[in-house]
Amino acid sequence: MLNGTMEHVVKHSILCSYVLSQPLVTYVDAYPELQNKILMETEQLEFGEHGESIKLLQKKLNKLEYFDSEVDGEYGVLTAHALKNFQADYNITINGQADEQTIQALIDTEKDIYLKQIQSLSTEVYPGLTGENVETVQNALQYFGYYKGNIDGIYGPLTKEALITASNEHDGIELAEAPAVKVTVQNKVESEALKAQASNAGEKENAKEEKEEEKKQVVVEGINGGSIVAQAHSFVGVPYVWGGTTPAGFDCSGFIQYVFNMQGIETPRTVSDMWNFATPVDSKSVGDLVFFETYKPGPSHMGIYIGDGKFIHAGESRGVEITNLDNEYWKERYIGSKRVMQ
Structure with a gap:
């Protein structure tokens, strides 16, 4: 060979x-x-x-x-x-x-x-x-x-x-890996946990429950959001395939489901089901889902918000790619953002 x-x-x-x-x-x-x-x-x-x-x-x-x-x-x-x-x-x-x-x-x-x-x-x-x-x-x-x-x-x-x-x-060519996602919210969580431990005994149990809920929320918005985006980035260039759910080829919802599943998060398969499954948010964060109304009334396309006004998605013409939300086509069809909660 x-x-x-x-x-x-x-x-x-x-x-x-x-x-x-x-x-x-x-x-x-x-x-x-x-x-x-x-x-x-x-x-x-x-x-x-x-x-x-x-x-x-x-x-x-x-x-x-x-x-x-x-x-x-x-x-x-x-x-x-x-x-x-x-x-x-x-x-x-x-x-x-x-x-x-x-x-x-x-x-x-x-x-x-x-x-x-x-x-x-x-x-x-x-x-x-x-x-x-x-x-x-x-x-x-x-x-x-x-x-x-x-x-x-x-x-x-x-x-x-x-x-x-x-x-x-050829000599002199070195390949770089995608930079690790910086986890800055974890320190905040740990700091808050220490404060909870210092509270008086009568309030300790309630504080613990509140802190667990806060930690869970921060993980979804920060750590998992960054990890999801990093995971999604690794598939840029994968072709679009109608009904595709693997790196051999994705459709838009198959791509989202695969990325979230890689992070241990189970999600529905279709765009409409994801729209109903996720929680609406007023302000987008990294890792949130962005939805669009394209070929039929209601949500029919989606992607993952990656920050800086951009989202990553599986588009029919170019496969998995990064697109600006200010793009005229997508801006006119944007219908909202939602967050997957664990």
Whole structure:
């Protein structure tokens, strides 16, 4: 059996051979690492030629900021001028030709840029994170052919798998784990418990009962809320499947039920049952449920509030993802928040 790295290389070699054998294939549509192989195995490009290979050459020169004209596939004066400028900067014979040495230098320079992006950001991104850093990493991973998903800025299972592959093939790439949820309310609970113990004997039993109820409430709103959100984050990128209740694929209510069950909390299966099961709240807290009216009257979609005006949910188009409550679509359909009480 091939290991992951060898399998990756074999797949690339086979695919490259296939692409080169197809006279009408659009090389520009191939992923960048395959484009590199195509350029290196193509006969030397000459001034006056035109075609897909010239487009690949122009795209690389454009990426490195040597070519700012239209990528038209024409090896003319502008392309030759860009090549001469590149050759001058990298101590290559200045002839404006796309010879093997120049092509290899272009590829090495571009590859180094993307590799440095992965190396510098790999410890800054982690499962569940969203944003520009994740998008940059995904784009760089896609360049090498490691990442096959959408460039969406969401660190899900595909991004993690791609980073693992990259770390096996390149030095300087370290994977970060999602930061632990800070439990700040526990100290408050313990402090209150000590105060209760210091109360007089006549009130001790009542104080204990009140404190148990307070502790239970704080756990639901704080500790469990953070744990639930952390658990939910780990499934970002899992695809949407109608009726799905496992990490192989979730629908919106199946996702919620699975996350809560992982925390030892049993909940109903459907959105409407969850709406009736949970307790209404005036102000949302981390771990609360947010409900929406979408394709039919009444609650028909839900997610978990994660703070900062955002919620995590299993959406039909992109699977488990993080969305802003101010998003026009969801803002218009929001009908309330509720809390699961133990």
